[in-house]
Amino acid sequence: MRSLPGLQGPRAPPLPLLLLGLLAAVRRSLEDGHPSASPFTSPPIQEERMTKHLNLSLESHNISLTEHSNMPVEKNITLERPSNIELTCQFTTSGDLNSVNVTWKKDDELLKDTYLINATGRILYTQYLFTIVNSKQMGSYSCFFEEKKEQRGTFNFKVPQLHGKNKPLITYVGDSVVLMCKCQDCLPLNWTWYSSNGSVQVPAGVQMNDKYVINGKNANETRLKIMQLSEEDQGSYWCHAIFQLGESEEHIELVVLSYLVPLKVFLAIAAEVVLLVAIILLCEMYTQKKKKPSDDGKEFEQIEQLKSDDSNGIENNATRHRKNESVSQ
Amino acid sequence: MAHRAEPPDGGWGWMVVLSAFFQSALVFGVLRSFGVFFVEFVAAFEEQAVRVSWISSIGIAVQQFGSPVGSALSTKFGPRPVVMAGGILAALGMLLASFATSLTHLYLSIGLLSGSGWALTFTPTLACLSRYFSRRRSLATGLALTGVGLSSFAFAPLFQWLLGHYAWRGALLLVSALSLHLVACGALLRPLSLAEDPAVGGPGAQLASLLHHGPFLRYTVALTLINTGYFIPYVHLVAHLRDLDWDPLPAAFLLSVAAVSDLVGRVVSGGLGDAVPGPVARLLMLWTTLTGVILALFPVAQAPTALVALSVAYGFTSGALTPVAFSVLPELVGTGRIYCGMGLVQMVESIGGLLGAPLSGYLRDVTGNYTASFVVAGAFLLAGSGVLITLPHFFCFSVPTSKPQDPVTEALPKKGLGED
Numbered sequence A: 001m002r003s004l005p006g007l008q009g010p011r012a013p014p015l016p017l018l019l020l021g022l023l024a025a026v027r028r029s030l031e032d033g034h035p036s037a038s039p040f041t042s043p044p045i046q047e048e049r050m051t052k053h054l055n056l057s058l059e060s061h062n063i064s065l066t067e068h069s070n071m072p073v074e075k076n077i078t079l080e081r082p083s084n085i086e087l088t089c090q091f092t093t094s095g096d097l098n099s100v101n102v103t104w105k106k107d108d109e110l111l112k113d114t115y116l117i118n119a120t121g122r123i124l125y126t127q128y129l130f131t132i133v134n135s136k137q138m139g140s141y142s143c144f145f146e147e148k149k150e151q152r153g154t155f156n157f158k159v160p161q162l163h164g165k166n167k168p169l170i171t172y173v174g175d176s177v178v179l180m181c182k183c184q185d186c187l188p189l190n191w192t193w194y195s196s197n198g199s200v201q202v203p204a205g206v207q208m209n210d211k212y213v214i215n216g217k218n219a220n221e222t223r224l225k226i227m228q229l230s231e232e233d234q235g236s237y238w239c240h241a242i243f244q245l246g247e248s249e250e251h252i253e254l255v256v257l258s259y260l261v262p263l264k265v266f267l268a269i270a271a272e273v274v275l276l277v278a279i280i281l282l283c284e285m286y287t288q289k290k291k292k293p294s295d296d297g298k299e300f301e302q303i304e305q306l307k308s309d310d311s312n313g314i315e316n317n318a319t320r321h322r323k324n325e326s327v328s329q
Numbered sequence B: 001m002a003h004r005a006e007p008p009d010g011g012w013g014w015m016v017v018l019s020a021f022f023q024s025a026l027v028f029g030v031l032r033s034f035g036v037f038f039v040e041f042v043a044a045f046e047e048q049a050v051r052v053s054w055i056s057s058i059g060i061a062v063q064q065f066g067s068p069v070g071s072a073l074s075t076k077f078g079p080r081p082v083v084m085a086g087g088i089l090a091a092l093g094m095l096l097a098s099f100a101t102s103l104t105h106l107y108l109s110i111g112l113l114s115g116s117g118w119a120l121t122f123t124p125t126l127a128c129l130s131r132y133f134s135r136r137r138s139l140a141t142g143l144a145l146t147g148v149g150l151s152s153f154a155f156a157p158l159f160q161w162l163l164g165h166y167a168w169r170g171a172l173l174l175v176s177a178l179s180l181h182l183v184a185c186g187a188l189l190r191p192l193s194l195a196e197d198p199a200v201g202g203p204g205a206q207l208a209s210l211l212h213h214g215p216f217l218r219y220t221v222a223l224t225l226i227n228t229g230y231f232i233p234y235v236h237l238v239a240h241l242r243d244l245d246w247d248p249l250p251a252a253f254l255l256s257v258a259a260v261s262d263l264v265g266r267v268v269s270g271g272l273g274d275a276v277p278g279p280v281a282r283l284l285m286l287w288t289t290l291t292g293v294i295l296a297l298f299p300v301a302q303a304p305t306a307l308v309a310l311s312v313a314y315g316f317t318s319g320a321l322t323p324v325a326f327s328v329l330p331e332l333v334g335t336g337r338i339y340c341g342m343g344l345v346q347m348v349e350s351i352g353g354l355l356g357a358p359l360s361g362y363l364r365d366v367t368g369n370y371t372a373s374f375v376v377a378g379a380f381l382l383a384g385s386g387v388l389i390t391l392p393h394f395f396c397f398s399v400p401t402s403k404p405q406d407p408v409t410e411a412l413p414k415k416g417l418g419e420d
Helices: A015-031 A043-055 A260-328 B012-033 B035-045 B049-065 B067-077 B079-097 B103-132 B137-179 B181-187 B203-211 B214-230 B232-243 B248-275 B281-297 B304-333 B335-367 B371-388 B405-411
Strands: A058-066 A073-078 A083-092 A101-106 A116-120 A123-132 A140-146 A150-158 A169-172 A177-182 A190-197 A200-203 A212-215 A221-226 A235-243 A246-257
Touching: A058 A073, A058 A150, A083 A140, A083 A150, A101 A123, A123 A140, A169 A177, A169 B137, A177 A235, A177 A246, A190 A221, A221 A235, A246 B137, A260 B137, A260 B181, B012 B035, B012 B049, B012 B079, B012 B103, B012 B137, B012 B181, B035 B049, B035 B103, B035 B137, B049 B067, B049 B103, B049 B335, B067 B079, B067 B103, B067 B203, B067 B335, B079 B103, B079 B137, B079 B181, B103 B137, B103 B181, B103 B304, B103 B335, B137 B181, B137 B248, B137 B304, B203 B335, B214 B281, B214 B304, B214 B335, B214 B371, B232 B248, B232 B304, B232 B335, B232 B371, B248 B281, B248 B304, B281 B304, B281 B371, B304 B335, B335 B371
Parallel strands: A058 A083, A073 A150, A169 A246
Antiparallel strands: A083 A123, A101 A140, A116 A123, A140 A150, A177 A221, A190 A200, A190 A235, A212 A221, A235 A246
């Protein structure tokens, strides 16, 4: 059982003091004869690592495991620039802490660097400190606690991912289009564009002629403007965001349609409307024509009736006149 | 052609209802769902959202201010040629918009040209509908106006789909094709000559007589006040909910629920309007007062259940007042002058509509929340319903609801009626 002065507790001591303590602890672990202790790195290189440490920010991440965790626990971490990393795994078990075997791996490769282990009560802590400065050091770092069953916690380090539109961009021949890539909370060092026919990626926008214009309003976005679109410009476009620690890319699909495509639909619908109007008007004329021949007969009857009304009406008018005269008087 | 003494109240009238249904769908449904295009325009022209939203504001303004023109032309030529011409104009506006290279281009083609087309279609159709019905006028109007609500449901996803497959240029081209159906709707508007028509004269005489008609002017004032308050919740409800920390999806869902109850309210109110005896203005006053009260209650409600209940109630009452608002007019001015009457009313009440939403936004900017704007909207509605009380025969219970001959013949010089 490797018991060391506990490194839990509030982060009160300043960093250099902590690192001197780290150095002392590392030496003591080697004196204990820990079988998996790595060859001790020479002091000058360690000095270098420490000075590098002081300039970079510190990222701390924890994973908690118990003996009953049946699924591997994973944590995804987004890293944009070189940093000091402090990974802590804690393991809670009811059994004997001495019999737990602790290891760290990066991408299935056993880590020979030094790491710290401490125990209080029923909880076993292990901590791995290191620095990430290039893309080779990115990947998955896992801590393993082996008792009866192996428990695993994984930290996945990735560069910031780009948010993309999954829908294809639809444009027309002769139009111009702007393809945009944006990184939400990050600042890439550089952006590049590629277009592809099939699987091969070809740099796009390299010849800054009238066809392509690359610019971006802020550092966290890039725009590729393509003018005078033709059907050959159709296909997949990729924007790459370049970070110190790697690259991430985004895919944009461009579709170039000819104007005839919607025009055909328009003409079909217009023809349908003309047909509807014709049907409505013809129906109306037809029903009016049906009325007319019978109307002639009806009109004749109506004229007869009016004549008889008139003859009655004259008498009625006469009576009305008389009534009015009597009223007005 | 023989002049009918009474509106047919059915028969071909139901085809006019169908035509009005599709027309209100194609005019207002398109206008309401146009917001889907705005995102694309903002990206394509790199303009601010505020400037893009002027497109539909101009369209609505032209549609409403141009209503008297549509009405006057319908009085002279009948509704059919006017509406068909309007349909062609509306479609042409959208067609030209699909070639747009700047936002100004869109203002002119969609706002001005399509707006003029819409001005020539909507008002003449509703007026024509009022001429075809008398006893079942409210129901017919209510059914026709459901087109607005249903099309808002259908067109928003449809436009989104069109944008996804054809981009905004192709989508505008196809919306233009859709708008061409206004021409087919116009063909359905068979001319109808009623007994009153020779008495009321041409458009000029009608307009002059209307402007001297007291009840008509009071009614116009009432509708303007109502219109000022009416649109505010539609415009600001979602923003108000966001202020209360609602998520966008439930807020949009609540608006849909309000739209459904709006639909139900229109039909129920239409049926009620015909069934209840007495002037329809009383029902209008009832719905308007209820809507005003509900609006004033909105700021008080904080709990989600209260807000949902209020939104449903608001949807119902505001939907209920629309068919009745259109039915009051024929009772006031008679079916002979209905075209010009409706045109004038639409034009004047649009002032209220134009003022309402910016006023509400201004109050919100000044006070920090929507309390003041909802209360002011409710106040406008209550004021409008107050003015409605001054309409003739409001408190009588035995006045027949068919077209009143007295106001018509009083206002015009007598032309051979009863001259001995």
